[in-house]
Structure formats: C-alpha cells, structure tokens
Amino acid sequence: MKIKTRFSPSPTGLLHIGGLRTALYSWLFARKNNGTFILRIEDTDIKRVNNNSIKDILYVLNYLGLFWDKEPVYQSSRLKIYKDIISSMLKNNIAYKCYCSQERLDGLRKNQILNKQKPKYDRKCRYKNSCVKKFNIPYVVRFKNPISGLVKFTDMIRGEICTSNEELDDLIIQRSNGMPTYNFCVVIDDWKMNITHIIRGEDHINNTPRQINLLNALNARIPVYAHVSMILDSQGKKLSKRNHVMSVSNYINKGFIPEAILNYVLRLGWSYKDKEIFTINEMKNLFNLQSLSKSPSIINDKKLLWLNHYHLNNLPLEKVYQYFIMYAQIKKIFLDKNIDIKGLIKDFLCHHKTLHEFALSYCYFYQDIDLSKILDIHIYCNIFNLKILKFLYKKFFLLTQWSVSNILLLIKESALKFKVCFKDIAVLIRISIAGKKDTPNISSVILYIGKNTFLSRIKNLIKYIKLQILEK
Missing domain, CATH: 3.90.800.10 (Glutamyl-tRNA Synthetase; Domain 3)
Structure with missing residues (x-):
C-alpha cells in the first residue's frame, strides 16, 4: 500500500503552531515511507474564508520547506x-x-x-x-x-x-444554502484522493465515528487515524488562529529559521530517546506515529530561542547567510554590496538568538547614522577630536590592504600621535561609524563595514563637528 497523507487547513486565520505540527507530522510520515503528501485547502465555508490566510499557509509551508506533491487542492473547486x-x-x-x-x-x-x-x-x-x-x-x-x-x-x-x-x-x-458541510467534504476528499493515513488534532476525535459511518455507507476504505494531543499556550489555554502572536509567520518575522522551528514543533508531542536536536534528515528517518504522546504539550518560547541559537551557530555559513538575506527581504532591509555580511555573520551572530536580534544590533551596517540623534554627541564636538578624525580619514584613505591587522595598526598609530589611549580613539570611531559607544571588536567592525562606508561616515562627523564649532 502506497502511503498518502494530507494537510487540510481551513483558511480562516493565520497558521499557528498547532496547525504546523499537523502538517509536519503528516509530511514526515509520507516522506519516511516514500509516500505522497497532499495540501488541501478546505475553503467551502465562504463566510469565514480569508484569502490572506491562504497566502499565509502557502508562504509558511514554502519557507519551512514542507513542500507538497502535485498542486494544492481547493475544496471550493470540487x-x-x-x-x-x-x-x-x-x-x-x-x-x-x-x-x-x-x-x-x-x-x-x-x-x-x-x-x-x-x-x-x-x-x-x-x-x-x-x-x-x-x-x-x-x-x-x-x-x-x-x-x-x-x-x-x-x-x-x-x-x-x-x-x-x-x-x-x-x-x-x-446546508440549506446548498453548500456541502466540512464533515462531508473531508470524508469525500479523503476517499477520492486515496488518503491512507489521517494525522490531525484530538479535537477531531468526535468527528471520526461519524466520518467512518459515512465512509462505510459509501463502501469506501477506512483510513488509519492518529489524533495528536493538544498544544497549550504558556497560560494553559488552547491555541487560537485569531491570536496573531502565536502564528508561525510571526515567529518567521522575528528571525526564527526553518531548522529551529521544525525541530521545536517536532518535539511538541514526539520524542526519540533523550535526543533534543534534530536535523531535517534525522526527522524524516526517525519519525514514527508510535512515539507520539497522548499528553498535551505547552508552548515554551525559551526552548525555541535556545534551538534557534543552536541551529544558527551549527548550520553551514552559506545556509545562514541565505536565511539572513531572506530575512532582510522580508523586513525590506537594503544591504550595501560593500558590506561583508558573511564576515559579520561569521564573527558576530554567535552572540544572538534570532536574526531579528542580530539585525537590530548591527543596524548601522545598513542604516545611515543620524549624528544629531546620538546621545551626548556634543561631548565629541571639539577641535581636538576634529584633528584626530582628519588624521584617521587621511590614513585610512591611503590604506591599500583592508585587513584587521592593518586597521589595528592605524588605530594604534593614531593613539600614539595624539597621546591618547586606544579606547578613546576606538570610541570616537564607534560614534562616527555606528552612532554608539559600544560595538564588538572595533577592528572587525571597520573591516566588515568596508572602506567606502567607513570614510564616508568619518567625513560626515568631521562636517558635523565643524558646524557645531561654528555655531558656538
């Protein structure tokens, strides 16, 4: 018997973690058994159908790599x-x-x-x-x-x-308006599409005897059923489609990556020994229905953050880079081609749990600095700092080998020339190029921000200080 599963959401709200878990388990079971996975949109309840919900379902499944076989089926066309x-x-x-x-x-x-x-x-x-x-x-x-x-x-x-x-x-x-009901359509589709295994939430258990009677009356084969336990939010309440905070797209917008989301959702009711971390291939190879729990699972965002941090730091750099580029597109972040994003990810992403957190911490790599909005900027507006900045501009302009070691030497040289400590020079540079006093290793930040951007921002602070001095 060829295994055939389906995910059949009703498009009345954004896809939440519970719905995603049903999709994941159905997808994994089909893939493990070399079967077929069908996406069926149950859109016969015209009054409640939301087109944005359909787009959200397709977007989330695509983003997470839960690709379906054949074209999506829409009940309204049947x-x-x-x-x-x-x-x-x-x-x-x-x-x-x-x-x-x-x-x-x-x-x-x-x-x-x-x-x-x-x-x-x-x-x-x-x-x-x-x-x-x-x-x-x-x-x-x-x-x-x-x-x-x-x-x-x-x-x-x-x-x-x-x-x-x-x-x-x-x-x-x-119904009296001539439209067939959910419980009827779902039975007919499962029959006509030769669905062999139905994996769905335990809230459908009460429907199952009625659906079996209907299938028997039609002389149709009875599929195998697996009703997974409830997922509760942190307050112990049932998840709701109408609660956008719990939607999967909300997690994606916060910078959670597919491996982490799927790993997290997999463990909401399924286990394999004491293993916590799973790759996509391990999920497909190890998943089975017998290890699913009857007990409800509870949302734990701290666990998801931990998994996201782990996968961000253990996936190949190229893969993480691709995810960040996708995230930047979602958030409409324009990335300057002169900025070494891969280097930035390689050296600094380890300190962050999500792509959102990472992007927010290093926004100065892709956003212009508004010097007038920097706290206590007036402290730096003096002739002495102006001389330092002009010296830095000249030295970095002539620098031909853009490397951490050469950048470090120039900063040290500047500190010696003006008889100030390295820290003071570094803070002045940080204010110029990042708009704040605290950043990671200054040499690395300068390296990844690139020569053109570095010089442009040093020049901007020079102009700003000149104006402030003139106004005094």
Whole structure:
C-alpha cells in the first residue's frame, strides 16, 4: 500500500503552531515511507474564508520547506463532486432532506437540555415519506447514521476507540444554502484522493465515528487515524488562529529559521530517546506515529530561542547567510554590496538568538547614522577630536590592504600621535561609524563595514563637528 497523507487547513486565520505540527507530522510520515503528501485547502465555508490566510499557509509551508506533491487542492473547486454524491445518496436512501425549522431545532435542544438528555436531532424527517415534495421550504440534507451498533477504530496514538451509534446524530451533509458541510467534504476528499493515513488534532476525535459511518455507507476504505494531543499556550489555554502572536509567520518575522522551528514543533508531542536536536534528515528517518504522546504539550518560547541559537551557530555559513538575506527581504532591509555580511555573520551572530536580534544590533551596517540623534554627541564636538578624525580619514584613505591587522595598526598609530589611549580613539570611531559607544571588536567592525562606508561616515562627523564649532 502506497502511503498518502494530507494537510487540510481551513483558511480562516493565520497558521499557528498547532496547525504546523499537523502538517509536519503528516509530511514526515509520507516522506519516511516514500509516500505522497497532499495540501488541501478546505475553503467551502465562504463566510469565514480569508484569502490572506491562504497566502499565509502557502508562504509558511514554502519557507519551512514542507513542500507538497502535485498542486494544492481547493475544496471550493470540487463542489460538483460533492453535490453529485449527495444526489446519489438521496436516491439510494442513505441520506434524506430535513425541513425542520431552526425554531423547532432550538426548541428541541432546549427541552433535551432541561431533561438532562444529550442534545441531538430526533430524526423527525428521517421517518417521513420521502416521496412527499415540499416546495419553497428550505431544507438541509442529513446522512442516515446507523441507529444501533458500535463504531470501532484503532487510533495509532490512543489505541481502540469505541462509540455507540445511539450517541451519534444524523449528520448534516448539505446546508440549506446548498453548500456541502466540512464533515462531508473531508470524508469525500479523503476517499477520492486515496488518503491512507489521517494525522490531525484530538479535537477531531468526535468527528471520526461519524466520518467512518459515512465512509462505510459509501463502501469506501477506512483510513488509519492518529489524533495528536493538544498544544497549550504558556497560560494553559488552547491555541487560537485569531491570536496573531502565536502564528508561525510571526515567529518567521522575528528571525526564527526553518531548522529551529521544525525541530521545536517536532518535539511538541514526539520524542526519540533523550535526543533534543534534530536535523531535517534525522526527522524524516526517525519519525514514527508510535512515539507520539497522548499528553498535551505547552508552548515554551525559551526552548525555541535556545534551538534557534543552536541551529544558527551549527548550520553551514552559506545556509545562514541565505536565511539572513531572506530575512532582510522580508523586513525590506537594503544591504550595501560593500558590506561583508558573511564576515559579520561569521564573527558576530554567535552572540544572538534570532536574526531579528542580530539585525537590530548591527543596524548601522545598513542604516545611515543620524549624528544629531546620538546621545551626548556634543561631548565629541571639539577641535581636538576634529584633528584626530582628519588624521584617521587621511590614513585610512591611503590604506591599500583592508585587513584587521592593518586597521589595528592605524588605530594604534593614531593613539600614539595624539597621546591618547586606544579606547578613546576606538570610541570616537564607534560614534562616527555606528552612532554608539559600544560595538564588538572595533577592528572587525571597520573591516566588515568596508572602506567606502567607513570614510564616508568619518567625513560626515568631521562636517558635523565643524558646524557645531561654528555655531558656538
């Protein structure tokens, strides 16, 4: 049997960590077993569908490298398939039209609750003469769920689950507006697409017996089910699509890289011995359904930060460079070609946990310095510093070999000439080229910022000090 899995999000909000975990587990299971992974967008609920959500789902999966096979499937393009099957079910007497008004259904539910009964439809229209036609009266179509017996299935995580048909309702498979329902469409698509394994959240467990009954009525093969545990936020609450803080795209915008995000999400309910760090290939080779936990997982941003720091510092430099370029594009950061970004990453990224943090700390590499906004800039506006800066400009302008050792020699030479300590010269240079007194090793900063930018910024401070002196 060829393994075939699917990820079938409803595009009603941004993709959150819980949805991503479902996608990852389905993708890993398919890849490990040389199977097929399908992306299916369940967009039949027109009122709630959000086009930005669809774009977000495609963007996140692409960014993380969870590539699907074939083209994405949109349920909204398959309406004729669903309606034809519903017509066939009506003809074969395994579904029926229900004309009960919402008022009647609300009253029925209210009475059942008052009598401490489980609210469900009383099947009034199921037993009416199906030949009687009612015109201009809205109706829904319901599936004739078996009235007696048990529905059994073996969940790959939770073991055998057994439900009495007496507990189940006659499922609505078509709304009064003629649109098929989620629970119907998902069953038909899983059947017609030959999905072999369905990995999804435990909140779908209650749907499974109804869907199995529907599949049996259609003489369709029953897939294997695996219902993964809930993911809770740090307050112990269920994740929500509407909480943008928890969206995956939010983490991407904060500078988290694919290896870290996937490693983190993998461990939210799955484990392999005491191993914490996983490469993408290790995930594909080691993943299995049997090691998934029944217990809920809790979001831990500190763990994600730790993993991001680890992967940033252990991936090949070229790979990290590519991620930073992608991040810069996302944030619309313009990077000067004269700046040695790879060198900057190689020497300084180790101090930071995210690309966002890194970019923020070294913004002076890609942003102009507004000298007027530097705290206590007036302290540096004097004739003595002006002489030092002019000397530095002249020496660095003549420098032909742009290297850390030569840069260091020139700074030392300047300090000796003006009889000041190295630290004072370094601070003046930092103010000129970075707009602040504290940076990493000054020689490295000068090296990576490049000769042209260095000279341009020294010149800018010279002009600024001249103006300040004249105004005095």
